[in-house]
Amino acid sequence: MRLNHLDLHSPVVAETAAFFIDHLGFMAVETRGKDAFYRLTDEAGMVLVISPPIARLGGGDQVSLGLQTYHVGFLLPERVQVEDAYRRILPTGIRMTDPEERHGAYVFYMVVPGNILVEIGHRPDT
Structure with missing residues (x-):
């Protein structure tokens, strides 16, 4: 599959x-x-x-429904690309965390339009 x-x-x-x-x-x-x-x-x-x-499934988005148990994650090949993405997206004014080491990766999270939680990161072993 x-x-x-x-x-x-x-x-x-x-x-x-x-x-x-x-x-x-x-x-x-x-x-x-x-x-x-x-x-x-x-x-x-x-x-x-x-x-x-x-509508039949509640019609809401994941954040407003409190469903913060899932997110969409993207990996970048280099750590510096995470920093570049963060600096490029920061001026949009969306909610973002600062990049940090977390669970063996260097990541930041943001809530994009539509209240969708997105992770951008780099994992050294991939």
Whole structure:
């Protein structure tokens, strides 16, 4: 079995997709309406879908529902790239932690538009 895609629910689909495109290097492959659906991909072929919350499942996002048990994590090949990403994203004004050593990696966390928790890090052994 192979992971096909990851679908993140956001109440602000276009804004969330724009953040992944503008700051994390994703490209839009398909869109359906302004806030209906975005299919994104990165240079490694990762498919990331951004779609609206499903009403029958509570209609909320992970942070406001208190579901901070999951996040989306990205690894960079060099530690300095984590610092570069942090400095590049910091002026956007989103909530971010400072980069730190944590669980064998050098990481920072941020809550991107749509209240999605994202980790950017470098792990020396990968």
